[in-house]
Each structure stands twice: as structure tokens, then as C-alpha cells.
Amino acid sequence: MSQFNIKIAIQKLGNVLSSMVIPNISAFIVWGLFAALFLPAGLFPNEHLSTIAHMMITYLLPLLIAYTGGKLVYDQRxxxxxxxxxxxxxxxxxxxMIIGAMIIGPLGAFLxxxxxxxVExxxxxxxxxxxxxxxxxxxxxxxxxxxxxxIGPTFTIVTKTLTTGIYWLTETGLLPFTSILIEPAKLLFLNNALNHGLLLPIGIEQVVETGKSILFLMEANPGPGVGVLLAYSLFGKGTSKHTAPGAALIQFFGGIHEVYFPYIxxxxxxxxxxxxxxxxxxxxxVFLGGGVYSPISPGSIVSILxxxxxxxxxxxxxxxGVLIAGMVSFLISIPILKTVKDEELEDADLVPSIPVVNKIYFACDAGMGSSVMGASLLRKRVQDIDANIEVLHSAINDLPLNAQLVITQKELTERAKKKAPNAYHISVDHFLSSLEYDQLMEHLQNNNRKDTMMIIEKQPKSEINLLLEENIFLNQEFTSKGEAIRFAGNALVQAGYVNESYIDAMIERDEMLSTYMGHGVAIPHGTEEAKEDVLYSGITVIQAPKGVDxxxxxxxxxxxxxxxxxxxLEILSRIAVVCSDSDNIEKMLEAKTVNEIIRILSIDDQ
Structure with a gap:
């Protein structure tokens, strides 16, 4: 396997593991706090409360990991x-059995x-x-x-193998290199087995002979873990960066090394x-003659001193020994974190599995209304980051099978998934305003190539008879949305744009899925089946300062x-861009003349 493929495999493994661990970091932290406070060697030893920490590490954390891993593969089931x-x-x-849970959870869901x-x-x-x-x-x-x-017997074999390896290294004078076995063993949650099953008996013999033993420091040294956590604190991203400082304090002063395992x-x-x-x-x-005269538990700087x-x-x-271990670990962690920072998402702060894309489809029922506005708004934002992405609008029934990323309103997402099952789907509440846009933009900045010219969908340029002064109505009041939609539909009928039956199609469309777009803007339009009732393209604008529900x-x-x-589509795209700015909406609501609204809607895209 090439070096590149190995690197990709490691990154994928990291993503899978982090997807199971990140949602449960708070559980790891609370377990660390209980252990640091209430275990026999803790700050406030308490036999009864220490059982909570034991139950958490034995049962709660493995179950949470397995539950999360299974949900990633096959949702709740x-x-x-x-x-x-x-x-x-x-x-x-x-x-x-944290590692065992990481294996069995996704496996059970997969089966x-x-x-x-x-049987479907x-x-x-x-x-x-x-x-x-x-x-x-x-x-x-x-x-x-x-x-x-x-899995149980397998881990028993692993433990025996590690024990044999450490004995051999100790006897041959290669003691520092025991970290090659100790640190991976800690990540398998075998630290207690190492301490009490191997290092303790040998260390006691050394204390009898010399009054101290380095073996008690090997697994308990907080330096390596703290170095990684400090690197995350400075060079991490999202949740990992925000939680790392607290985890570092828990490990360094509380001696709970397991809190840094999720970050590895x-x-x-x-x-x-x-x-x-x-x-x-x-x-x-070894060089300076360090050592302690008793096993260290927990492995904190306080216990060591x-x-x-x-x-x-x-x-x-x-x-x-603690400071140098921390410094070396910190310095080596920096390039590792900075290298992957621009290659993949750090954690679940963003949508973690969005693929690299060159096309984005906004889809709605007919592909001629809300999707046009959403596509126009996103296209402008894509231009701002200069990503190589084509932004398209589409009816759900017209989505291609090879669509890469599809954005729909939540009520339409299931239909879109059936039409484009291989695409990544994003659901939004409203096309004009959605937090998912910000997350998507950050992902596109980090993950899409920027070596080719962006393709922008070409829109028809004709606006003749689309937006006329007589089709703009100021200071209107309505008792219901049905009344408002019928008013807009009648205006289209009177202007000769549609047949009268189109009005009922507008009502039906809004009943199927709300035509409210966000930012106080609604765009009622007909269903896909009502296209035959459209004689010419046209738009009416209704100002309703008191609002319509x-x-x-x-x-x-x-x-x-x-x-x-x-x-x-040209003017509809312009409406989307103009209405994405709350200042423009405010100006249109305060407009005293029809020409003021036309002037605002005629502002060219920057």
C-alpha cells in the first residue's frame, strides 16, 4: 500500500473513531472528575461515590460508544x-471495553x-x-x-503479549522504548492491567533494593497526554479545541489519563x-535518577510529587521527566494537527461527512420558485469564496441520479433522497436563512479544489413585462395567508400572466409545503402540475407591513x-439576493412609492 493510501486510511479511521467519541466527550469528562475526586487516591476519597466512577468506565462509556457507533451506521435501530x-x-x-464497543457497535448495526x-x-x-x-x-x-x-479472550492475549514485551525491554536495558508498548496499551484501556499486573511487582522489588523505582512513573507520567491536549488547545478546531484545556487540567492535576484518549x-x-x-x-x-517509592494512582503531578x-x-x-515528555509530545502534535487541519473537518461542529463536490442542487416541488431563490443566494456566497462549484436549481422529480449534494426544505428531503439516493442531503427550514449555509460554506472553503474556474448557471436575461408598476401593491392588510395568496393570484390573472385556475394551484402548493422563505418573505406559486395554466412569466409584489401568518x-x-x-428566473434570483439582506427588506417595507421597490429590486449583484 502506498504512503498516500496509508495516510488516507489513517484519516478515515480517525474520522470513524472521532464520530463515535466526540458526541460522548462530556461523559468522559464527568467520569474523569468523579475518578479524580472520589477514588481512594482522589482529593476527597469516598467509597460510595467512587462506585459511580467505576460504573461509568465499566458500563456507561462502552454502551454510549456502541450506541453512537451503531446509530452512525443505521440510525436508531x-x-x-x-x-x-x-x-x-x-x-x-x-x-x-471501550475499544471492543467501538468494534461491536457499528458491526451490529451493519448486520x-x-x-x-x-427481507424488505x-x-x-x-x-x-x-x-x-x-x-x-x-x-x-x-x-x-x-x-x-x-473479544474478551483476544484482549487477554494482547495483555499477555504486552507483558512479555516489557519484561524483555527491561532486561535488555531498553527501558525508555517501553513507551512503544505502554502508550498503545493505555489507549486500549489496559493501563490498570499494566500498572498492577506487571509494573507493580517489578517496581516493589526495585524499591526494596534502591528505595525507589522508575517503573511506577512509566505509565503514570502525565506529560505525553498533556502535550497532546495543549496542542489541541492551541491548534485544534471546534469542539476538540474548546474541551481540550479542561481535559488537560483533569489529567495533569487529577491524574485521569483516559480523558485524552478520545483526542488520540x-x-x-x-x-x-x-x-x-x-x-x-x-x-x-533514567538519566537524572528519577523514581518514586510507591505506585502512583492516579497519575497526576500532585501524586508524583x-x-x-x-x-x-x-x-x-x-x-x-514530566516536562520534557510533555514538551516533546506537544511539539510533535503540532505538525500533525496543522497538516490535517486543511484536509478534513475537525469534528462534528460541521456536517462531518459532506463530500467534495462540484455541483450543488437546490430542489423544490416545481423547480421554478423557492429553489431558484435558494440557488441564487448560495451562488452569490459561493462566488465570494471562489470555490469551483456549479449551483443549480431543480424540481425534485428532475434530480439526476449522480447528484452529489442536494438542498431541500425539511418536508421534501425524504422525496429528494428517493430520487437521488447517492447524494448528500441537507435539510433547511427556509431557503433564505439557514445556519446550514454557514456550515456548508466553511466546508467548501476547506475541502473543494480551487484550480478551475467556477461555472455559474446562465439565467435568461429578459425581464420584459415581468415586474410592472401596476403589479406592486403597497400597505395591504390580510386576515389570513389564504386571502393574501388569492390576492397575489388575482393580480397575476388580471395582468394576463395566468389562467384563473392557477390561483387554486397556489393555495394547494402552500398547503403542501409552506412558501414562507424566511426574513419575512413569502413567494406563493403554483404546483408543478399547474404549469399549463401559466401563459407568461410574471411577478407581483405585495407590501404587508402588519404581516400575514x-x-x-x-x-x-x-x-x-x-x-x-x-x-x-433572472428577477427571481435578484429577489433572493436582495432579500437575503435584512436592510433591503426594511427599505421595501418602509417604501412609500412603487418606484422605490422597483429601484431596490433592480440593484445589480455586487
């Missing part, structure tokens, strides 16, 4: 099956997803719920049994940073639209 299967993993060993596909359409009507429930129960139960007899899972290459940091830290302990022999040289050696939204500017052969 996958989450439930993944959690059931994780019960077998948890019961199979005495150590926290039930594919079995559902096999073969279940008799009325038995769907029964079959679905039993299918999930059988798969989850069987997988729990399989996991109990496979997000960028697996960071394992190199903690390994090299650990090697340099242990080498420093408390158990250091009362000699100045010992304090200097132990502090130097559109399904709980207050519309103060109403644009009645009739489109034929695309000749209305």
Missing part, C-alpha cells in the same frame, strides 16, 4: 442492536441493516413491527454471545507524539410568481 451486542463485550473482561434489506418487501402486511423487533433482538443477542467468547482516537497519528514523548520522559528519569523521595535531585529528575411565521413581503420557460 442500529444504535439499539449495537448496544445489545456491547453487553457481551462488557461482560467478557474485567477491563473497560441488522443488511438483513433488513434482504417480503414481510406480510401487519407483521412488520413483530418481525423487525424479533430480528433486532436475535441479531443483538447472538452478537453479544459471539463477542463474549471472542480523533487523529490516530498522534500516537506517535505520545510514544516519543513517553520515550523522552523515561530517558530523562507526593511520592517522590525527599531529595532535591529526585524532585528535579521527576519534574524534568404563514404557519406561525410572519410574512410582510409577498411575491406572487408565475414562471414559464425560465424567463422569470
Amino acid at each position: 442500529g444504535a439499539v442492536v449495537g448496544s445489545m451486542a456491547a453487553a457481551g463485550v462488557i461482560a467478557s473482561a474485567d477491563i473497560p 441488522v441493516k443488511n438483513i433488513d434489506r434482504i 418487501g417480503k414481510i406480510k402486511s401487519g407483521f412488520e413491527m413483530l418481525v423487525n423487533n424479533f430480528t433486532a433482538a436475535i441479531i443483538g443477542g447472538l452478537l453479544a454471545i459471539v463477542a463474549f467468547f471472542t 482516537f480523533m487523529r490516530p497519528l498522534l500516537i506517535v507524539a505520545v510514544i516519543l514523548g513517553g520515550i523522552c520522559g523515561i530517558a530523562t528519569f 507526593a511520592l517522590t523521595p525527599h531529595h532535591t535531585s529526585a524532585y528535579i529528575a521527576n519534574l524534568a 404563514f404557519n406561525g411565521q410572519k410574512a410582510q413581503l409577498i411575491f406572487g410568481i408565475a414562471g414559464k420557460d425560465g424567463t422569470h
Whole structure:
């Protein structure tokens, strides 16, 4: 496998792991706090409250990881099956099975997803719920049994292998290089097994002979983990950057190393940073004669100083080993984080799995109304970042099978998914105003190539007889949206743009899906079937300062639209761009003459 392919594989693995861990970081942090406070070696030892920390690391965190991993693969159904299967993993060993949950959760969801596909359409009507429930129960139960007899024994073998390796390194004088095994073992949540099953017996013998042992510092050194967390604090992004400082404090002063594990899972290459940091830290302990006279638990700087022999040289050696380990880990983490920063999204602050695209489709029912406005608005924003993307509008029924990214109102998303099943779909509340646009823009800036000229959909230039003075109405009042829509439709009929039956189609269209677009703007128009009733393209503008209730939204500017052969798209695009600026809407609401509104709508795009 080439170096490039290995790098891509590592990045994909990091994305998968981070997608399971990031939503549960708060659970890791609260467990770390309980452990630092209430364990026997904590700040406020409490036998009863310490059981909460034990239950969290043994049961809660693995179940949350499995649930999240299953949900990523197959939504709620996958989450439930993944959690059931994780019960077998948890019961199979005495150590926290976080990694096992990361494996079994998505696997369980994958199996039930594919079995559902096999039986789809073969279940008799009325038995769907029964079959679905039993299918999930059988798969989850069987997988729990399989996991109990496979994953637990596998981790036991891993533990024995690590033990043998550390013995060999100790005997050959290569003690600093034990970090090559210790740091990955910690990420597998085998730190307690290492400490109490291997390092403790050997360390006690050394204390009897010399009064101190470096072995107690090898796994407990907080330096490597703190270095990674400090790098995230300065060079991370989104949730990881904001949570890293708190995690660093918990680890350094509370000694809970597990809080930095999720940050390694997000960028697996960071394992190199903690390994090299650990090697340099242990080498420093050896060179300066560091060591402590008792096992360290938890592995905090406070515990290390408390158990250091009362000699100045010992304090200097132990502090130097921690600081150098942290510094090396920090410096190595920086290029790793900065390298991937521009190549992929950092975490779930954005939509994490949007693909690199060169076309975006705005889709609505007919493809001639709200989608045109949404496409026009996004096209302007795409121009601002100079991305190589073609922005198109489309009716849902006309979406191509190879569409890459489709934006629809929430009520239409399921229809769009059926028409373009391989596309990435984004749902918005309103085409004119949506937080998803900001997230999408940031993604496009970071991920799309900028080496070719952007293609912009060409719109018809003719505006003849589209927006006439007599079709602009000021200071109107309506008791309902139906009344407002009929007023707009009658204006189109009187102007000769549409047949009278088009009015009912406008009412029907709004009942199917609200034509409120956001920013106080509504654009009532007919259904796709009513295109035959359109004689010519035309637009009416209605100013309603007191507002009209559109399904709980207050519309103060109403644009009645009739489109034929695309000749209305130019001015509709202009309306979208103008109405995306709240100042322009305010000016149109305060306009005292028809010409003022025409002048605002005629402003050329910058």
C-alpha cells in the first residue's frame, strides 16, 4: 500500500473513531472528575461515590460508544442492536471495553441493516413491527454471545503479549522504548492491567533494593497526554479545541489519563507524539535518577510529587521527566494537527461527512420558485469564496441520479433522497436563512479544489413585462395567508400572466409545503402540475407591513410568481439576493412609492 493510501486510511479511521467519541466527550469528562475526586487516591476519597466512577468506565462509556457507533451506521435501530451486542463485550473482561464497543457497535448495526434489506418487501402486511423487533433482538443477542467468547479472550492475549514485551525491554536495558508498548496499551484501556499486573511487582522489588523505582512513573507520567491536549488547545478546531484545556487540567492535576484518549482516537497519528514523548520522559528519569517509592494512582503531578523521595535531585529528575515528555509530545502534535487541519473537518461542529463536490442542487416541488431563490443566494456566497462549484436549481422529480449534494426544505428531503439516493442531503427550514449555509460554506472553503474556474448557471436575461408598476401593491392588510395568496393570484390573472385556475394551484402548493422563505418573505406559486395554466412569466409584489401568518411565521413581503420557460428566473434570483439582506427588506417595507421597490429590486449583484 502506498504512503498516500496509508495516510488516507489513517484519516478515515480517525474520522470513524472521532464520530463515535466526540458526541460522548462530556461523559468522559464527568467520569474523569468523579475518578479524580472520589477514588481512594482522589482529593476527597469516598467509597460510595467512587462506585459511580467505576460504573461509568465499566458500563456507561462502552454502551454510549456502541450506541453512537451503531446509530452512525443505521440510525436508531442500529444504535439499539449495537448496544445489545456491547453487553457481551462488557461482560467478557474485567477491563473497560471501550475499544471492543467501538468494534461491536457499528458491526451490529451493519448486520441488522443488511438483513433488513434482504427481507424488505417480503414481510406480510401487519407483521412488520413483530418481525423487525424479533430480528433486532436475535441479531443483538447472538452478537453479544459471539463477542463474549471472542473479544474478551483476544484482549487477554494482547495483555499477555504486552507483558512479555516489557519484561524483555527491561532486561535488555531498553527501558525508555517501553513507551512503544505502554502508550498503545493505555489507549486500549489496559493501563490498570499494566500498572498492577506487571509494573507493580517489578517496581516493589526495585524499591526494596534502591528505595525507589522508575517503573511506577512509566505509565503514570502525565506529560505525553498533556502535550497532546495543549496542542489541541492551541491548534485544534471546534469542539476538540474548546474541551481540550479542561481535559488537560483533569489529567495533569487529577491524574485521569483516559480523558485524552478520545483526542488520540480523533487523529490516530498522534500516537506517535505520545510514544516519543513517553520515550523522552523515561530517558530523562533514567538519566537524572528519577523514581518514586510507591505506585502512583492516579497519575497526576500532585501524586508524583507526593511520592517522590525527599531529595532535591529526585524532585528535579521527576519534574524534568514530566516536562520534557510533555514538551516533546506537544511539539510533535503540532505538525500533525496543522497538516490535517486543511484536509478534513475537525469534528462534528460541521456536517462531518459532506463530500467534495462540484455541483450543488437546490430542489423544490416545481423547480421554478423557492429553489431558484435558494440557488441564487448560495451562488452569490459561493462566488465570494471562489470555490469551483456549479449551483443549480431543480424540481425534485428532475434530480439526476449522480447528484452529489442536494438542498431541500425539511418536508421534501425524504422525496429528494428517493430520487437521488447517492447524494448528500441537507435539510433547511427556509431557503433564505439557514445556519446550514454557514456550515456548508466553511466546508467548501476547506475541502473543494480551487484550480478551475467556477461555472455559474446562465439565467435568461429578459425581464420584459415581468415586474410592472401596476403589479406592486403597497400597505395591504390580510386576515389570513389564504386571502393574501388569492390576492397575489388575482393580480397575476388580471395582468394576463395566468389562467384563473392557477390561483387554486397556489393555495394547494402552500398547503403542501409552506412558501414562507424566511426574513419575512413569502413567494406563493403554483404546483408543478399547474404549469399549463401559466401563459407568461410574471411577478407581483405585495407590501404587508402588519404581516400575514404563514404557519406561525410572519410574512410582510409577498411575491406572487408565475414562471414559464425560465424567463422569470433572472428577477427571481435578484429577489433572493436582495432579500437575503435584512436592510433591503426594511427599505421595501418602509417604501412609500412603487418606484422605490422597483429601484431596490433592480440593484445589480455586487
